[in-house]
Amino acid sequence: MDALRGYGELGLGSRLKRVSEFIMKETQLVYDYFNIDFDPYLFPIFKIIVNKNGVTNKDIQNSLHFTQPAITQAVNKLNDKGLIRFKHDDLDKRKKIIHLSNHGKRTLMKLEPIWKSIEDVIKEFTLENSSSLIEHLNILENKLGSKSFSETIIKNVKIYGLQELNIVLYQEEYVRYFYELNIEWLKTYFYVEAYDEEVLSKPKQYIIDKGGHIFFAKLNNEIVGTVALMPLGDDGLFELTKMAVSPKHRGYKIGQKLMQYCIDFAKNMRLPKLILYSNTKLENAIYIYKKYGFIEIPVEPNSPYARSNIKMKLVF
Structure with missing residues (x-):
């Protein structure tokens, strides 16, 4: 039994501290995996230095509201790692301005895809709706316990930081993938309707020859x-x-990249809008559609999909 959970709201501070320490430990595993000499506790101050063209300790304190000793300690660690350099202020020689060193700039290039992956994974792990912060913490800790935080980040970085994902146009040699990927998805989440089978079996006839795109x-x-x-x-x-x-590539935002490509493509075609059909049980998908600007509209009685109970549109 988890005693902290039993304390309810009284244990909130301790719960947040526990989650924070766990995430920091997992993030350190990611840095170590990619052989990057960086401490996750240094991130906030390092990021301030990255974002500003020259910054003082006082500037950092005003931005983060950390204690001065904590800032001084972190700045010293960044300096020991060779990530920053100091320059005296032109007007006040007693004032030291902190800049990234050349080594810091090279390290930043390695860190940025990792930070993007961490951000995406945190969004994924905290996507669920809840009625209270305690309930949200329960959901988050359950996910952290069931799915490795560090391994998920590493997989994301490998796909989006170290490998190249390309969106390519329809070719006859890809037809079988169009069928197989969609049939697998339908069987996993719903069932294959006659209309699905017809379109997926003859994409050239139903989509390409009619002016569509795959x-x-x-x-x-x-x-x-x-x-x-x-x-x-x-x-x-x-x-x-x-x-x-x-299936083995789900969870790495590939669907979102495909959707963004479609939206950009539609804008370039000067289309007035796009529509889509979905089902409300796909909560994550609906959330993402809304994030990209789709809004719900009534489903017509003669909808082409029996499984569809929500219709959405994106107006350009």
Whole structure:
């Protein structure tokens, strides 16, 4: 039994401290994995130095509201690691201005994809809705206990920091991936409807030949995801549809990259809007659609998908 959870709101401070220490420890494992000599506790002060073209200890204190001894200790550690350099102020020689050193700039280039991955994983782990901070902490700690925080970050960095993901256009050689990826996704979350089977089996007939577009996410010469812009009628309306990602590559924002590509592509085509059909049980997907600007509209009685109970549109 977790005693801290039993304390409810009285244990909030201790719970936050425990989560913080756990995340710091896991983040250190990530830095160590990539052989980066950096301490996660130095992040806030290092980031202030990165963001400003010259900063003093007082500037850092005003920005972060840390104690002066804590700032001095962190600055000394950054200096010991060779990540910063000092320059005397032109007007007041007693004042030292802190800048990144050349080594600090090189280290920053290694850290940035890791920070992006950490940010994405934190968003993923804290995406659930809750009615209180304590309930949200329970959800977060459950996820931290069931899925390795550090390993998830490392996998993300490998995909988005050290490897190249390309979005490529429809080619006949990719047709089987369009079918297989979508069929797998449908069987995992729902079931394959007759309309799905028809469109997925004949994408050229139903999408390409009608002026639509199919895109594929390609990672190291492997097709790992797909999505389509399918025309509906003759009035320029397109459906964002048939998005699927390989099971072993889910959780790395590939679907979001495909969706962003479709949105940018639609804007370049000067389309007035996009629509999509989904199901409210896909809470994460609905959240992401809304984040990208989609709003809910009524589902027509003769919707092409029996499983769909929500329709959304994005107006440009």
